[in-house]
Amino acid sequence: MRSTNYNKPSQELAIKIRGLTKSYGKVRALRGIDLDVGRGEIFGFLGPNGAGKTTTIRCLLDIIRPDGGKSSLLGIDPQADPVSIQALTGYLPGEMQFYDNLTVERQLRFFSDMRNLRTEWGYVRQLAERLDLDMKPQIKNLSKGNKQKIGVIQALMHRPELLLLDEPTSGLDPLMQQEVVSLLRDANTTGATIFFSSHIMSEVENIAKRVGIIRKGEIVEVAETSILTKRTLNRLTIRFKQAVEVRELGNLPEVEILSQIDGNSINLQVSGDMENLIHALGRLPVLDLVSERPSLEEVFMTYYKNKE
Amino acid sequence: MKRLLTTLRHTYIGKKAQILGWGLGLALYGLLIVPMYDTFVAQGEQFQQMISSYPPEFLAFFGATVNSMLTPAGFLGMYAFSMLPIIIGIFSVIAGSALILDDEERGRLDLIIAHPIGRSSFFFGRTLGILATTLTIHILGWLGFSMLLGGSSLAVSWGQMAVPFLSLLVQTLFYIALSLMLSMLMPSRNLAAVVSGAIMVTSYFVSSLASINDSMGALAKLMPYHYFQTVLSFQELNLGWVAALLGISAIMIVIGWLRFIRRDIRLRGEGSWRLSFLSKRRKTI
Incomplete structure (x- = not known):
């Protein structure tokens, strides 16, 4: 390493x-x-x-x-x-x-x-x-x-x-x-x-x-x-105006759906840049979006996981 | 040399409160005690009767006899100089143990020592600063004891009054050096101050008790207080004792310096009362 x-x-x-x-x-x-x-x-x-x-x-x-x-x-x-x-x-x-x-x-x-x-x-x-x-x-x-x-x-x-x-x-x-x-x-x-x-x-x-x-x-x-x-993780909570099909977001590269809170909200994890995700979200009725940086320890753990 | 002088100057200026407090306190004590001698002599018979009623051991503890009490040397020895080494000793122990460790334990030394001073210049600058402070305190005390001599029947000159102050200064320096050395060797400033203070008090009592109990004479010779001299003339002053105490003080300062230039500087909270081998030290890694 x-x-x-x-x-x-x-x-x-x-x-x-x-x-x-x-x-x-x-x-x-x-x-x-x-x-x-x-x-x-x-x-x-x-x-x-x-x-x-x-x-x-x-x-x-x-x-x-x-x-x-x-x-x-x-x-x-x-x-x-x-x-x-x-x-x-x-x-x-x-x-x-x-x-x-x-x-x-x-x-x-x-x-x-x-x-x-x-x-x-x-x-x-x-x-x-x-x-x-x-x-x-x-x-x-x-x-x-x-x-x-x-x-x-x-x-x-x-x-x-x-x-x-x-x-x-x-x-x-x-x-x-x-x-x-x-x-x-x-x-x-x-x-x-x-x-x-x-x-x-x-x-x-x-x-x-x-x-x-x-x-x-x-x-x-x-x-x-x-x-x-580029390796940095971001965690996003996205709320939509109405229930939407979010499966395609999970198929985007570097994007992982962590949980779907209800039909209108999801939690995502993105590693690296968010360009693809932003493009995809542009086609959806987004109400709001909250981004959260993981702790340094979590970033390290992600590194190790990737290396293994 | 410039770096050493800068540290010396800052140390001396930083001690102005101690200089005023201890120096003026000592001077005030002198201004009160010297005129007392006239009252003492004027009422000599009553005092002599009163003193005669004291147990001889009590007087011997303070190095006095019934007959010596009415002489200038006996009076000053009993009422002024018998306690001064202990009183100024408190200053010595606090000042010596805090000289470097106060900044270190409060977390200031880390940044100060990162400046281009050099550890040796810093150590000796601080040491010379406290020596200058101590000298000033003793000069103020000597002035206080001497200012009213002209109007007193003590018949002691300013120069004669300087002799016990010289011996007192040597005692003070000894305890500063001792507590400074211990502060470099022990895990905390408090521990160094407590041990130095205990040695000082033990020294005082053992030396004083040796006047009563001859069997303690040999032990007393190992104690610094034994070599404190309250004589009022340079001819009577044992310069060998003065030189020996100064020499031991210098050795203790050198030991402290050798330790200081070799060891890690600690951050705030890393010192403790406990001995290092018994405790887990908190470290900022």
């Missing part, structure tokens, strides 16, 4: 991981990960909770030490020279805590000091404005979403070459999620490589060009996002 892309010359790689292992006591969090991410790429790191996404990112930044394997970021070994890596990287942790008594601006100045940088405060204010974040209040008075915005700003404010983001849109409302995605795209346009983890399929589809899927500490798939999207 594992597909890799080892053919890229290393100078083109932003991230190179070989055989990375990490255990917490008896729990094997990473079981020999191999992964390459090219420079300038937006790479989605997808996996259910507990799959090993956070552990991978923390190993790459030398926050925790792997038990085995090798990695390099921008051609630098994080174990040998963590400070150089950290200087070139912007990191957004999955769980973030700040100094509650500081104002947003003071907290950001603290992070700026930790980098020994002369931060472009015009740029920081611009980021805060785009994320609709007031820099004056104390952090203890902020919501989880606003704290997430601080995390995003501190990761971006020094214009890093590489962004390692652990669930960057967590806790944000849909509008702000879009704004964060837009900020990441802007950073990518100026040359930054973006490696971000998520357990939300649609989020990854929205931004990443390639996706790595991790499950139980192993990379199970590395693929172009478009390929993954």
Whole structure:
């Protein structure tokens, strides 16, 4: 199942991981990960909770030490020279805590000091404005979403070459999620490589060009996002104005009728694109249609079923 | 070096509440205790009678005798410096164990250490920051004890008053180093603070009881408090003891540093009271 892309010359790689292992006591969090991410790429790191996404990112930044394997970021070994890596990287942790008594601006100045940088405060204010974040209040008075915005700003404010983001849109409302995605795209346009983890399929589809899927500490798939999207499952509940003959829908490729609730409603599952189904529905008296994305775990199970 | 100084500066600024609280508290205590000596001397006979009625063991516990109580050194030893190592010791134990683990257990260290500081610069920046904080607290305390000396019959100069404060500073540094080291070796900050505090209190009682019971003398020599000196002149100060305590403190700091640069940084909730080999640690994978 594992597909890799080892053919890229290393100078083109932003991230190179070989055989990375990490255990917490008896729990094997990473079981020999191999992964390459090219420079300038937006790479989605997808996996259910507990799959090993956070552990991978923390190993790459030398926050925790792997038990085995090798990695390099921008051609630098994080174990040998963590400070150089950290200087070139912007990191957004999955769980973030700040100094509650500081104002947003003071907290950001603290992070700026930790980098020994002369931060472009015009740029920081611009980021805060785009994320609709007031820099004056104390952090203890902020919501989880606003704290997430601080995390995003501190990761971006020094214009890093590489962004390692652990669930960057967590806790944000849909509008702000879009704004964060837009900020990441802007950073990518100026040359930054973006490696971000998520357990939300649609989020990854929205931004990443390639996706790595991790499950139980192993990379199970590395693929172009478009390929993954074609395999994506959608579940539809369709209500008709009157009872209709739905058998022909079930005969369409990639469409499976799960249940027929009554004469007027059916539940369908579609894998890949829905073009054929939409064409077929165009000839029927559709009252409404509700689409639901399956959970990541269900998607994995479908992969495995198909592979078997 | 710049990274170390940045961490030092932030640590020192972040401790301003402790500096004001502990430093001014200590100074205020000095401002109250020094004028008390004049009252003490003025009513010397009554005090001497009262003190004579105390069991000699009680006075010996605090390192005093009936005759020494009316001397400046005896008075300060009994009423000021006998308890100060314990009082400032509370600060030491809290500050040392929290120096790095407070941020780690609250989930802040993960992001801080991902900045280009370097673990060694971060560790020593923080350690020097707390040393500077401790020094400031002791200077404030010394000033408080010295400001009213001119109008007092204590006949102790500012320089003489600095001597017990130097010894107190060494005691404080010892417990900061101890609790810092233990915080790096033990599974949680609370556990490190409790163990350090227990060592501090045991040290105080064993050393004090050794004044009453000679059989405890050998054990007392193993206790840091035994080497706390309340003498009022540099000539009487045992510099060997000062150097030994500072040396042991330095070794404990180095052990803490070696552990810190090698270990994983934990996320919030991963530390616990329980020992790691007895517990299942919660990990965000």
